[in-house]
Amino acid sequence: MSLTNNDIQVALSAVIDPELRAPITDLGMVDRIEVSDSRVDVRVLLTIVGCPAANAIERDVRAALGQASGDREIDLEMGVMNPEQRGALISKLRSGKKPTNPFTPESLTRVIAISSGKGGVGKSTITVNLAAATAKRGFRVGIIDADVFGFSIPGLLGIAGVTPTRIDDMMLPPVAFDLKVLSIGMFLKEDQAVAWRGPLLHRTLEQFLTEAYFGDLDFLFLDLPPGTGDIAISVGQLLPHAEIVVVTTPQPSASDVAWRSGDVARQTGQSVLGVIENMAATTLPNGQRLDVFGSGGGVATAEKLGVALLGSVPLSIELRESGDQGKPLVIENDGDPAAIEIERIAREIAIAGKSRKGKNLPLSSSTS
Incomplete structure (x- = not known):
């Protein structure tokens, strides 16, 4: 032929x-x-x-x-x-520009920052599953693990120990479950702790945003550290258009402080999209309803912030086990009640953003 x-x-x-x-x-x-x-x-x-x-x-x-x-x-x-060919590739991917933060208010990428008032509420697990559920719907999705001191995203996605590929001064985030992922945990030795002050934390986040090549994303999820510290302020400075989702559990000890992360976000010019209540009441096989952590925390936090309660994710052994195995529950077992609720919340988040109709498309030389 x-x-x-x-x-x-x-x-x-x-x-x-x-x-x-x-x-x-x-x-x-x-x-x-x-x-x-x-x-x-x-x-x-x-x-x-x-x-x-x-x-x-x-x-x-x-x-x-x-x-x-x-x-x-x-x-x-x-x-x-050779070096010249790599330089040409990098220039093409960056549209001939110097390294810069592509996720500006003019970008078509929606930045969703997941926050909490305290640790232990399942914020990282919610982040991973929301991102995976969004990618399942055909969107291009990335995750930045901004919880520098308590990074857990690589383990939750089964890529612990994987490091980004470097093409000269450009980082390529590893891909897992159709998600482009970047975490400080990818640059540390095993069992190495982080003890950094504010300026270094700010520089780390800034470096992730400028040197990493995520390509054209529809959504960028950030897993923020709990509380209202330096990273939360840096996100406000570097990503002022980010939409904040506050995660809490039903118990008062979590919900009484959860609203503060949303309040700080507003002080730095960001908007609060809503509240997710995690580890909510679950129904046992015999039909009994079990409230391990009480009830009402999500509603109380949402009311205090004046935003919607996006949903209540029931306490789920499967959700915990899938995270331990490095597989998002919404992919591993999408029939689980927790997975069903997370996927519903992801749909709500996807349609909650401002319309991009009539907005100029940013020029890009790559379809990545």
Whole structure:
């Protein structure tokens, strides 16, 4: 059959870089294509030496070539970009601009910051499952674990020990369950604690926002540390348009302080989207209703902040177990009552944002 270089180019356009989430043909990774009656010679360039996606890219390229080449012999060479080629790629991904925070008020990305007044209310678990539920609906979603002292997002997504790929001065957040994820835990040794003051905390968050390449996101979820400390203030400065969701449990000891995180957000110019009550009453197999942590905390917090109670997530052993296994419950068991409620809340959050109709689209050179 007749075969041209363009035919191979088209076939390779279906190969997506797992980290950059764009076709390798758009990323300048296809360096050479030569087609003859008996052979197809292709050279593909990885972004860096030791690229963690190398095996996946080579596998997908061979599969694409196998389908397009017919009975021709395939000669695939895997190489690595030189500094000039990497520089061109980075410039393209950043639209020719210097590293900067892409998540400005003019961006089309909605920033949802999950906060709480105190620790132990399941804020990180809620963050992971809300993000996963949103991604399930077809949105492009990222997570920044801003809980520097108590980071847990990598473990909840089964990527503890995974580090971001670096292309020169650009970080590529690891991907888990279709979520692009970045956490300080990815840069620390195992069992290493963090003891940083405010300026360093601010710089860390700023570096995550400017040096990481998330691509074009619909939603960026932030898992904030509990309370009203330095990170909460930094988020107000760096992401003043972020929408705050306050997580509390039903008991007064949590709800009496939960509203403060929302109040501080308002002081820094952010809006409070609503309140989620976690570990609420659950129904046992025998039909008995069990209120381990009491009731009413979510309503009280929402009323004090003057916002909606977005939902009450029932106490769930499955929710805890799925987190321990590094798998979001909304993916692992979407029929669980807690998963059903989280997915409903995610839908509410998705439709609660301001309309982008008529807003100018930011120019981007990548579909990642």
